[in-house]
Amino acid sequence: MTAMTVQKTPALSVDRLVKSFDVSAPWLNRVVERKPRQYLQAVSDISFEVPLGGCLSLVGESGCGKSTVARLVTGLYRANSGEMRFALGADGKPLSAQMIFQDPYASLNPRWRVKNIIAEPLRELKLRNSAAEINERVVELLKTVGLSASDGDKFPHEFSGGQRQRISIARALASEPRFLVCDEPTSALDVSVQAQVLNLMRRLQDEFGLTYLFISHDMSVVRHMSDRIAVMYLGRIVEEGDTEDLFAKPRHPYTQLLLETIPNVKHPHRDRIVAGGEVPSPLKPPSGCPFHPRCPIATARCSAELPPIRTLAGGTRVACHLVAE
Amino acid sequence: MAEVDKPVLDVRNLRVEFPGRRGVATALSDVSLSIRPGEILGVVGESGAGKSMTGLAIQGLLEQPGRIAEGEIWLADRRIDNLDDRAMEKIRGREIGAIFQDPLTSLNPLFTVGAQLTETIRQHLTLKKGEARARAISLLKDVGIPSPEERFDQYPHQFSGGMRQRVVIALALAAAPKLIIADEPTTALDVSIQAQITSLLRRLCKEKRTAVMLVTHDMGVIAETADRIAVMYAGRLVEIGPVEQVLSAPTHPYTRGLMASIPELGARVKHLNQIDGSMPRLDAVPAGCAFNPRCKEAGPRCLRERPGLLPVGAGASACWLNAGGTA
Numbered sequence: 001m002t003a004m005t006v007q008k009t010p011a012l013s014v015d016r017l018v019k020s021f022d023v024s025a026p027w028l029n030r031v032v033e034r035k036p037r038q039y040l041q042a043v044s045d046i047s048f049e050v051p052l053g054g055c056l057s058l059v060g061e062s063g064c065g066k067s068t069v070a071r072l073v074t075g076l077y078r079a080n081s082g083e084m085r086f087a088l089g090a091d092g093k094p095l096s097a098q099m100i101f102q103d104p105y106a107s108l109n110p111r112w113r114v115k116n117i118i119a120e121p122l123r124e125l126k127l128r129n130s131a132a133e134i135n136e137r138v139v140e141l142l143k144t145v146g147l148s149a150s151d152g153d154k155f156p157h158e159f160s161g162g163q164r165q166r167i168s169i170a171r172a173l174a175s176e177p178r179f180l181v182c183d184e185p186t187s188a189l190d191v192s193v194q195a196q197v198l199n200l201m202r203r204l205q206d207e208f209g210l211t212y213l214f215i216s217h218d219m220s221v222v223r224h225m226s227d228r229i230a231v232m233y234l235g236r237i238v239e240e241g242d243t244e245d246l247f248a249k250p251r252h253p254y255t256q257l258l259l260e261t262i263p264n265v266k267h268p269h270r271d272r273i274v275a276g277g278e279v280p281s282p283l284k285p286p287s288g289c290p291f292h293p294r295c296p297i298a299t300a301r302c303s304a305e306l307p308p309i310r311t312l313a314g315g316t317r318v319a320c321h322l323v324a325e
Numbered sequence: 326m327a328e329v330d331k332p333v334l335d336v337r338n339l340r341v342e343f344p345g346r347r348g349v350a351t352a353l354s355d356v357s358l359s360i361r362p363g364e365i366l367g368v369v370g371e372s373g374a375g376k377s378m379t380g381l382a383i384q385g386l387l388e389q390p391g392r393i394a395e396g397e398i399w400l401a402d403r404r405i406d407n408l409d410d411r412a413m414e415k416i417r418g419r420e421i422g423a424i425f426q427d428p429l430t431s432l433n434p435l436f437t438v439g440a441q442l443t444e445t446i447r448q449h450l451t452l453k454k455g456e457a458r459a460r461a462i463s464l465l466k467d468v469g470i471p472s473p474e475e476r477f478d479q480y481p482h483q484f485s486g487g488m489r490q491r492v493v494i495a496l497a498l499a500a501a502p503k504l505i506i507a508d509e510p511t512t513a514l515d516v517s518i519q520a521q522i523t524s525l526l527r528r529l530c531k532e533k534r535t536a537v538m539l540v541t542h543d544m545g546v547i548a549e550t551a552d553r554i555a556v557m558y559a560g561r562l563v564e565i566g567p568v569e570q571v572l573s574a575p576t577h578p579y580t581r582g583l584m585a586s587i588p589e590l591g592a593r594v595k596h597l598n599q600i601d602g603s604m605p606r607l608d609a610v611p612a613g614c615a616f617n618p619r620c621k622e623a624g625p626r627c628l629r630e631r632p633g634l635l636p637v638g639a640g641a642s643a644c645w646l647n648a649g650g651t652a
Contacts, residue, residue, distance in 0.1 A: 160603050191371075192599065195588075199599055217515065263523075263544075263546055263548060265544045265548045266548075268568075279515070
């Protein structure tokens with residue numbers, strides 16, 4: 001299943017990862033209402049590899065489990081089962097991962113000066129010895145992300161959204177990670193600012209040889225950033241392939257739907273027929289293929305049997321009964 | 326669209342100010358726009374550019390101490406910027422409908438969807454209970470909610486995000502207003518649902534000949550929904566015109582930069598175009614053209630004199646470059 005066409009060793013390989021959350025009602029309610037325990041399967045049986053120095057993007061609509069994967073990878077959640085393995089770095093230790101969060105307004109402590117926010121990982125992980133060294137490193141990081149040394153004395157509220165996201169990036173880079181998990185890093189930003197942040201992230205990737213696991217719902221951003229894309233639907237990967245391949249020839253009907261609904265600024269197709277339906281509740285996932293209630297080509301087999309993910313010639317993986325080899 | 330139609334909304338030289346301890350901040354300055362029946366005007370800009378503020382000013386919902394310092398707002402044949410609160414209350418909902426960003430917070434969780442709809446309908450139209458119910462159900466049907474009779478008695482939490490936004494649209498349409506102000510109506514929704522909502526909005530607006538002011542930062546939504554676009558920057562209108570012209574041949578350097586910074590789906594580039602710097606704060610707008618510090622084409626005139634909207638093609642643009650080539 002993990003036979004992919006990536007030549008390099010993967011920076012991260014994830015094998016059959018499962019995460020479910022207990023969303024049962026409190027004990028007394030369960031007893032009185034005679035209800036069983038209830039579990040929400042946020043991530044079901046996911047396998048993927050992130051190529052070293054590359055970028056894999058997870059895309060999908062809200063509730064598809066992409067942020068849960070990000071939290072599993074960074075160790076904020078513990079998986080129920082499955083395995084994750086980081087490649088070994090030059091020092092013989094596994095690559096360290098850091099995370100950039102979506103909302104630059106909520107992820108920075110409003111009461112701390114920017115220099116202290118960036119210095120925190122340095123202090124906590126004892127990466128620098130003296131205050132002078134820490135200071136020097138903070139200034140270096142600020143310059144790396146395009147801010148000036150004097151910005152360190154300011155508070156987060158004095159910055160715009162794009163500048164705050166630069167501060168979060170500087171903080172993430174403080175511990176010299178080789179692997180960055182970016183959970184919707186630009187979706188709270190305006191387009192012109194989004195371009196600035198995306199360009200910065202590309203430059204840092206080249207400069208420091210970073211590997212990205214990029215999470216977004218914006219297909220145009222994903223296309224710009226990633227080498228490979230994995231499309232998720234209700235906790236599963238339904239299609240994974242090289243970026244150009246996936247855009248040129250989407251195999252899974254859900255990928256086709258996603259690509260179709262992207263608003264196109266240059267060539268708007270205004271009077272198209274919009275596919276109906278919504279993502280079903282992950283508490284009661286449909287039987288068989290989770291996408292079958294919305295799928296335009298679903299057959300009886302799709303509602304009965306869960307399609308396994310198969311690798312096609314060319315390295316694309318797809319989970320659909322109706323896609324020919 | 327017939328050119329003879331009288332505009333439903335006509336905003337003339339609007340200026341909104343917020344007096345504060347450190348002087349007066351100008352949130353909107355010299356904003357003029359109009360919308361005809363059945364037309365969708367998209368208002369775009371970065372956060373803080375004044376697009377939501379324009380919508381609030383039209384609805385008479387400016388927060389204290391904000392005030393309309395100059396200009397006029399006309400709704401059909403009536404001037405509405407100088408009305409008192411009571412009179413404005415009658416206009417909101419009846420003549421101007423509103424759709425907000427978050428469908429969860431714009432519905433009351435304690436009342437059924439049907440109760441909220443009939444309340445709004447009976448507030449504005451003199452209908453009996455049964456008639457109001459029938460109208461509510463037909464509205465739910467109009468906005469594409471399956472089995473509206475059953476959904477009528479359900480609470481907002483029983484609806485998904487997309488369905489809730491449909492209910493909010495039904496509420497906005499309840500009294501058949503002349504104008505709907507939709508402030509980021511699809512921002513909280515997923516892409517596939519977003520496409521459903523924008524095409525619904527477009528269909529209803531054309532069918533009912535309602536004028537729509539669509540406020541959003543998402544160029545994609547605008548491209549697929551609006552007939553005309555107004556681009557705002559630092560509380561000013563920088564460009565306004567038909568959607569095709571503004572998107573494919575923008576005449577203002579800011580619009581050009583904005584369009585270039587959108588990652589394109591067709592071709593893959595290593596480096597995105599970006600506009601360096603950020604929008605000035607409203608209390609520190611530079612002299613002359615507000616965009617001049619970030620503009621690569623700015624000349625001496627741009628630093629001195631503020632450009633007004635100059636006609637270009639079928640639209641208008643506030644840039645000296647369009648005034649005979651000498652900036």
